[in-house]
Amino acid sequence: MSTPQDAVAGVVFAALADPTRRAVVRRLSQGGTATASSLAAEMPVTRQAIAKHLGALRAAGLVVAEPAGREVRYRLTPAPFAEAMLWMASTGARWDERLARLEQRLAQRTGGA
């Protein structure tokens, strides 16, 4: 059964599949808000390309655009990341259980030898 959380995580993962978008997210996670122009000045891509990536991140609900005078500033929204983190946490917990089971089984095998 897949859940609404899985669907949200899917959108987040798709948005983060692109290295430039991950760089934008990383930058916004460090420094509050930024404009498309300021991001383009920091990265080896054009302003138009940055604007396109910001559009994709907005569509995934990962950033919001806030008008500030004549500029538009972008800011991260944490909620969808929480869904992705949830996927990672639950997947990690399942692997912890499996490896504990494997360890237990090997201990039994060694004990029985």
Add this chain to the structure above:
Amino acid sequence: MRATMELHDDRPLVEECLAVRRELVLPFPRDEAWPLLGEPEELETWYAEEVDLEIREGARGTVRLAEGERDALVEEVVPGRRLALHLTDPDDPAAGTLVELTLDDVAEGTRLVVVELPLHALPPAPAAPPATPQLSAALR
């Protein structure tokens, strides 16, 4: 770590962001550890509740996990070294994951490294496999 990055060029960045990675050192040599990955009956003792899948590259089947049944495709098998499975939820084919199990030699025996990451995160495959003639016919 390098061994887990062979399938997709963009893996280091994707792994940094999204992959779940775990390790366990097994106290015996790699050739003795391999059946734990390479034999369905052994996988059923620790990984899955049921493995109806031949461990051969390109084989398709099903794997029943604690969280539900998954359609499985064996993406890569390097005997003694590595198994990669592409798992999809039949209720939501878009929600797939790639599971890689790798064995490395270490002083204490063998290190098992597991990596799971969502397939949404991977760059698109170079070419999608064509639909089978039966499937194409069924869709017409």
